[in-house]
Amino acid sequence: MTRINESIICAGSGGQGVMLLGKFLANAGMTLGLNVTWFPSYGAEVRGGTAHSFIRISSSAIASPVVYLPGTAIIMNRPSLDKFENSLVPGGLLILNVSMCGQRPERDDIDIVEAPLTEEAVKLGNIKVANMIAAGIYAARKKIFDKELMVSIIEKMAGTRKELVPVNVKAIEKGMEIAGSQDGG
């Protein structure tokens, strides 16, 4: 396997599933036998405030779980774009939920995949799977996780709540489709 060193920020507002999305990506990396860390950041004693999680996936030992210069930013709302757009490394990947972001990114040195993730999730029948559409986009761009692996992680994380699996799998598929239609540089 080629050396992998992924650093990801998933950011949005409380309830958009940015913590769970991070856990999903870390779980997938762990299943491949890679070193992984997940670390949350959220406001204390606040409901619905901005939140983000840091994920590292690496072939070598991980020093700090905190990500300062992400290779990938998955951005679910406007305040998060303001906060993290400039920290992306040149050539990095920005996955942007335009449903919740009335603003275009300014960077022209990064790979941007823009899609109305919230609206797409509503079309799939569950607004909560917007985060998993983003996971599908990430997977299609980075080619570290294949669909089979992601489905197995969805099943594992859903546990006894099996009824949640199909819509999450559909969300992953939707994300992969969106990534394919916006071929990055």
Added chain:
Amino acid sequence: MGNEACGEGAIQAGCRFYAGYPITPQNELTAYMSRRMEGVNGTFIQAESELSAINMVFGASVAGMRAMTSSSSPGISLKQEGISYLSGCELPAVIIDVMRGGPGLGNISPSQADYFQATKGGGHGDYHMIVFAPSSVQEMFDFTYKAFGCADKYRMPVMVLADGMLGQMMEPLEFDEDMKPPAVVSKPWALTGAENRDAQSIKSLRLGSGEASLERHNEKLQEKYRGIEKKETLVEMYRADDAEKVIVAYGSVGRIARSCVDSLREEGEKVGLVRPRTLWPFPHEDIRRLARGKVDFFVVEMSAGQMVDDVRLAVLDDDRVSFYGRMGGGIPEEKEIVRRLRDKG
């Protein structure tokens, strides 16, 4: 998650009594114990305050149980009276401190500013706790498990001193689900009811004279502590043998510093790491041995400089010990540590 790893380590060690009061960034540990105790026929209590939690642990321990409480910095301050009493009464207990920024309520970011409180006696009297310093989720589990064995063996409170980064981060953890708890030592001192034996008591008030005097009791405690210093000190020496500069760091900073060592070595610089895995007892001897060579020491902490005092006591040459710290929840980056190390020449 590190907090949950502590919880599972405690369960595997045979802890069957937990009392705590919520505080970020250790809430996942309290939540985990509330779920897990039910399945093992143990007792979980969300107490009405930190004071009652530590005193409930005192009560469970006095009856012979493996008992634990956990909190974060402000809550640990509230527990200090109880810790002093546990020490005076020679009662085993495990206390997890997931440190956050202070002083006062501070914030909920990771910090190492409670090193003095943990290692130099945050409560009153001449006492020590064994203080473990994990730097990974795996060590959160391993040290919590080990803490119960030490607490019983030496009849004393033992602390696992983590921080908000270790508590809330997730990374893989491996353990054997069929593992056995640390050997159970008999506890003839426990207050289990005086049926078929003489009544006995446990107390920390000692007004007697001679063998029963408080001074004699303190001498016995100190003998115990000297023995622990010889036997229980844990330290990781990483690429330190031929090093000209050695970073000394523990916990979260220890894992970041290890990465600095690797990247500096790749550039041909002879840099090593000393990572204390117990903060009390502190690895004075190991550092002193290194200091006999021409080695400079660079201490990095998430505090204004606390462990650095112990490093200075070991090196006994202040000119060779320098320090870099972040406070109030700041976490040093790898490249920041490398830059600061180079600035020191």
